[in-house]
Amino acid sequence: MSPTVLPAACEVLVIGAGPAGSACARTLAQAGREVLLVDQHEFPREKVCGDGLIPDAHAALRALGVYDEVMDRAFRAQHVRCVAPRGGHVDVPGTLAVLPRRELDDIVCRAAREAGARFAAPWRFVAPLLDGERVVGARLKGPDGEHEVQARWVVLATGASVPPLVAAGVCERRAPSGVALRGYVHHPELAQTLRELQIVWHPRLSGGYGWIFPGPGGVFNVGAGLTGSHATEAGGRASMRDVNLRQMLEAFASVHAPAAELLERGELRGDWKGAPLRCSLGGARWSRPGLLVTGEAAGSTYAFSGEGIGKALETGLLAAAALLEGGDDAAVRARHEAALAGLKPRFALYEKASHVNHRPWLADLVVWRARRSPRILRRMSAVLEERQNPGRLLSWRGITKLMFE
Template sequence: METPTRTPTAPPAFADVLVVGAGPAGSACAQLLARQGLRTVLVDQHDFPREKVCGDGLIPDSHAAFRRLGVYDEVAASAQPVQHVRCVGARGGHVDVPGTMSVLPRRQLDHILVRAAQQAGAELHTPLRFEAPLVEGERVVGARLQGPEGQPPVEVRASWVVLATGAVPQALTAAGLCDRRTPTGTAVRAYVRHAELAREITQLQVIWHGRLRGGYGWVFPGPDGVFNIGTGVIGSHSLEGGKGRRRGRNLREMFEDFCEVYPPAARLMREGEVLGPLKGAPLRCSLRGVSGEHWGRPGLLVAGDAAGTTYAFSGEGIGKAMESGMLAAEALLHARTQTPAQADAQVLQAYAAALRQLQPQFVLYERAGIVNDWPWLADLLIWRARKSPRILRRMAGVLDETQNPARLFTLSGVTKLLFE
């Protein structure tokens, strides 16, 4: 049984670092800062444990972050271990790609991460919503936070603020850093319990089909026979034809299409116990959507989904969110002995340089996203991978980030495979 995280009623007036948003990015950042003795205040608009709309899949980069944060054993004890990703094409063919993965609902995962931050010394205060930065000149010196309805706002001054508020644009807009209000993509998911299918479906299943064009469907087996099933569209709000129209897709209709074209999904929804309504969420991908070149401004850094740490091809973002939070913490820690003027420049430069090192990987995943628009490419790749152990090893390398996804999941990549 989950124990609610107890928090003081009011945050302190001052902190070394104020981290806004206690999801994977914010909790990872807060833990590393608190470990080094900085007074770290972590706030979130929700009490914990709380739900978060997500696919819940944890791939190797997430596992690496868990180890660094010291929570790997606790996550592994709660999560459903998974040894393969099953890639399913429109014609029904599939290939199982090996890897070290797991599934854990964000309600449980985020609670583990925020408790670890508290155990390291971070002060958690909820529910508090970011309303606006406190600014002196051009520098952010804290934040105004709003509690439950009827309560007056509170102000927390801080040497630095880390904004880890997810893909919704309101906080970025208030901070003067929102480059685009529309998301890169959107997704919906449901939780469904089906004990019998839990014995049959033991892989992360990702499905491409003409009826799902522009995105994909998934069926992920979680703990206690509960599946995370959903559909997502990347580029759901991109401009079409240069005429200013948004490319949209009704995701509820797409979810229904998914259940029509993929028999395991249909069986799951027909026979299983649906645990709550279908829920949706926006996505920010490819390290885009934050104005400026430093993912921040003097006194403030942006991390996690707010910074666009989700992969455009797969929609996976938990691992990179934690990584960005830890990179933000490292940038702040390296500059802690500098004067304020020196620290501002050094922190922004160090953090931007660290994220730019990740950018090529995001670009490759964005190129690989063509398979979502042309699902027949998945059929070709699956056909070749079933015949070639070497290609299957490359696909496994995409999961653990040792292989370039554009060599496989693009038209030119698949064309080359046909002749190898």
């Protein structure tokens, strides 16, 4: 569709064609709903992310019918290597894969189009159209100017970007929950031996972690992330902690030999790119009359690990389910908010577990015990599979049990 051509109206307008928006659009279109999916970028496009696909993402991709296509392109792995400050590590089994978001998002977006959703880009969300307090569409800006689209429902799936949340009147916190920096590094020799996802904790990475995720074609996704990046000051304002992510990445290379090998001898593909994270289903209202918020716009990233692809897909599916059940505004909004509220306790547990990022010595303890206890290793694998409460492992009570069991 030409960026200058948009319909005057549609049944559901989905703004943002990342995992959440495209999952929502595909599900609605498959059910026969008239869907317009718009994005500010033409696809395929780059997206700053770790690119890791853990079990929740696999389940959502199966539900969308794109699992096989994604896995045919992805690098598959059998475990995550958790590396503690003193160098000890434990390999946690799991169903894992890595595929750059440029490819993954294009697959899910194309699936939405194949199901019947109309796709238009580049169109940027400017403001909602209102009838009183109810959202009845959106004003979008493209290369040739602005255009208005009327819609029975609008789904906001614009990721961690704050301006769309503010414009839609749903932003409750401008500051992100965390920040991350990643790059793609080609190193085919290392790819012969480094076959697992690696996450590294160290005092020099305090407040966060480093990662190395092997991807297709001998290209690694390498990065560093910081959780709890913004401190709240008097008056409710938030400012970022005094941390330089590039220096954090250099520190990662200084304490982890594979990271040093990649940064010193690998070939950087593209630029190092940073992005904010919105976590724990916080920072934005989940709905207002005529509008549902989903994906990272609603805070669908886990604070502990920074993983967000699976939950973005899942929340997109939940938004579609709320719309498909029908009913008046109040009923649809209630279903959507109840679905997200049902996930909230799990996000709270991962938020609680994220204190390990600020106390990396805990990683030493957990890794030390897991290397000696198959039962604890199984519990760690169950956390990865979302069958185990991470708080039971990483809470102070859990740590006490680790020390004295």
